[in-house]
Amino acid sequence: MFVTRLFACAAFVVALASAADAQTQRPSTCMAVAHSLPQATYVAAPLHEAATDDTVRLTYAGHSTYLIDTPAGIRIATDFSGAYGASPIPNVVTMNKAHTTHFTLSPPPGIDHILPGWDDNGGGISHSLLVDDVYVRNVTTDISRYGVFEADANSIFIFEVAGLCIGHLGHLHHRLTDTHYAEIGRLDIVMVPVDGGMTLALDGMSEITRRLSSSIILPMHRHRTPMSAFTSRMGEGFDIEFRDGNSLEVSLSNLPRRPTIIILAGV
Template sequence: MNARMNGLRMTAILLWSIIAIPLAVAQVSDQARQRPSTCLAVAQALPHVIYASFATPVAGRGDPVTITYAGHSTYVIRTPAGVTIATDYSGAYGNDPLPGVVTMNKAHSTHYSMNPDPAIEHVLHGWGENGEPASHSLMVDDVYIRNVTTDINRYGLVEPNANSIFIFEVAGLCIGHLGHLHHRLEDAHYAAIGRLDVLMVPIDGGLTLSLDGMSEIARRLSSSIILPMHRHATPLSEFTSRMGAAFDLDFRDTAAISISIDTLPRRPTIVVLRGV
């Protein structure tokens, strides 16, 4: 039995290297290889999958992370060490207090700023320069930040690798922000993303991917907590009804939620914070 298990694990590792590594290596620096992601699966959709986070000690594992909805597509993540991160930062939301890290996507001007406050220590663009994809692999105190690039498709004009899904790994949690996602994800994207305990997903159903496409992605990632954003006038039921009975629905009367690896809900839950 042990020989069979070892054989399956070696097969999983080989398949991982064939399918996922070319994409991931193109998107991460030497720093990422020195500090491996704790959220990437060795292989997916195979028996006896082993997640890296199960074997890798994580500083602060189990400490709470606070996530606050600031507006539009901006969530503010506060780590146990006090690092503050504002997602899809345009300067309109998430400024009080001023974040130490901001991520941006350039599909629309409401998702980035070309003149952020110079006091912001880390400004991470979801797009690269000279046609190259963005590649982020950054440790900021207790949080590791990386990205998986996606394409921009504005009115039929495709700009490859011009947007990013940002992933924040902190206190044993894997937190993902889909950004201004325009297209369905391929298997290589899912492999590069890995496990996500918390998923921030745009549900406008128009300027980003359709609600059918977005709910398909959210169902496949099967995160413990799904945080809608970028709603505009879309009725929440248009998204939640597509997610099916496997996902619970939790409306909060506050804009913030405190999450730890030990307090994740037993069933996948769509959490709607105040203001969404």
């Protein structure tokens, strides 16, 4: 069965990343800010040194799928179902299982790393994957929908590349605890579901987004919810930009001075 093979693949890449950790050159910059929080764990990851002008390209492909193109040419597709971002084939895909629009059991051939946000055996799943210039890890959250509760069955994925900390909240269903925030650490860029119904209600989602204090907020998973229903809850401390295109290029040197909600075309 594909899911079994998928988890076997995930276990293999985690083992490879763990071996690489033995040759750590510097700690994860995204976790350093979390070191002083209650019960925080300082996570070390072998990251490449990044110049402040190294550029990451972020593209909204559709639904909850963003494409992340790294300076070294690695392409990542988030919450990958195959409907968006399948061409050209990404090197890494992440998936969540809340709905079939967030995963696929029949991924196209050629994807090097398939990272599910859940474990069919329960107990959560842990990813620690280094691919060239990007380090990928996850923080599990619970699924609670249609009266069904599954602990640690969804994942927030964090991508550390070019000195940037990029987070994708996945199909988040509940508010986060202090432990979650500590495990996530600093996020310069965060991708946030703003449907307000199938995921967490907008009051809770905006609260999480404000606390994360990211420089760039990228909405996704909007469905028919007016964008203003989310932005109005964020308060006056956030700028709002509507872009004509579906991509933006980001580096440490060009992060906005004020936290900015950027709505790319198609969202």
